[in-house]
Amino acid sequence: MSEKPSEVRLRTRIWSVLRALVFVCVIFFIWNGMAKTAAAFVLVALVMGWVNLYQLRSQEIEKPYYRLWLNVVDGLLSFAVMMSIFIRDLYHSESAEKILAVGCAILLARLIAHTLFSLGVLREGKKLPQKRRWSKLANIATTVTMGVYLLDLEDYQQICMVATILLILASTVAYAYWYYRDPAHRKPLSIASQLTMSRIVLTPFFLWVFFYDNDLDYSNNSIVFKVLSLIMVLGFMLTDFLDGKLARAMGEVSTLGKYLDPFSDKISNMTIFMCFIATGYAPVWMVALIYFRESSVETLRTLAASEGLIMPARKSGKWKTALQGIGIVMILLGAIDPVRALIPGFESIWNVFPQAVMGVITGITIISGIDYFVSSKHILKKFV
Template structure:
């Protein structure tokens, strides 16, 4: 297993620890900050694994499949954890997760046909916007950050929808070829 793939696996392994600190008060107010550090660290591995894979020509089918899956797991877990605090509405998170299920379904159908579909630029923009949104919402610094958080929520939603439409449009042949 190459370094980028190890970083992807590390990101997946960080998720339960992140969720634990997001949902527990084991460290008092520090739980939020530990969760934030874990989320930032996991998000950084996303940037790092892609950069290393591209620069060293270490792109693998495992990475093409697992990297977006690891991102979905991290970001969706974070958004679900933000619902009880009222920082995100359940309807918003449901739309985000529905998009992820649709894309994962496309990838499974494509995989059945021997096709691996890598993440698009719209999907990458969406992921970055969602990660920044989660960071701002967890930090909860108040003042202008409250407005920034609200703007990021809407930017994330728009990018989620745009990336879904782009993904389906570019890969519709996967469904038509699959006999659907």
């Protein structure tokens, strides 16, 4: 005989309350200096969370408002545990890790935003979305990170926290996408435009990763964040390659995409070049020339739009963007000490290597700009 829905919901609520009590015990043990016992209870909470999500499937059977407030309680307790760990570290070392503070702030911001958003959805009479894969992974990663910090596994703390932050950001983007793809809320962006927008959204995060150690000398940065910077740039390049391909393949080529794609490239690349100026990888005059070319071509594109014309991308522009990406990857790859040590004689030329690569990038960029102006003489004649 199958169980009644009310009986199943009661069991999942009891399970959720027990998990909350486990987190309360974790907080108690942290404040009493029993880190290993707290870590053991975190492991119990991890297992209970997995059972709740994948075995009991509480997200599928719970009533909307109950589900919302159970999630709020769970989020508050997770934040309380992370803050307790942060305060403990601050109390003992007088300088707790910055990324731990950032993680606590992101956890709290996510909780507040998700709660307000969910309340708005429920008041509109709409159903809450079930937790997606990214959200489930973010919750599991948060719990794992708690255990790593409690056990003082220094080699894995930063890696786990960065992974948790990225998963939280991914789950937030997924939730926002679910909301705005509903025609009742907003006209949905195409997948191609979403990929393009991701470069703009992630660019400020690249700044934080690049200057994570608050030192303008990038060579002093942690290898974890050097690798993360490289991965982000590769992600920028991949999305730049895919957005146009997907737009054409899915028949979603739009005027917005034609303008947004080059704009996002310029935002991300110019931000990276500004970082290179700060750390000494590029002289100011090179980046100034690149900026002059980019702004001039954008002005030309704006003039064309005012006449109802769309200035198509030139092959030289595509080559320019590709070579800029390759050059950036070469510099960031060379900045990773173990990689540099693998190439015989590379250490001796490293001091001039970034400037040499930036010189090539600057030359190609200027040539591309000249090509755009020569091919757009018919547009300029309307204004000169």
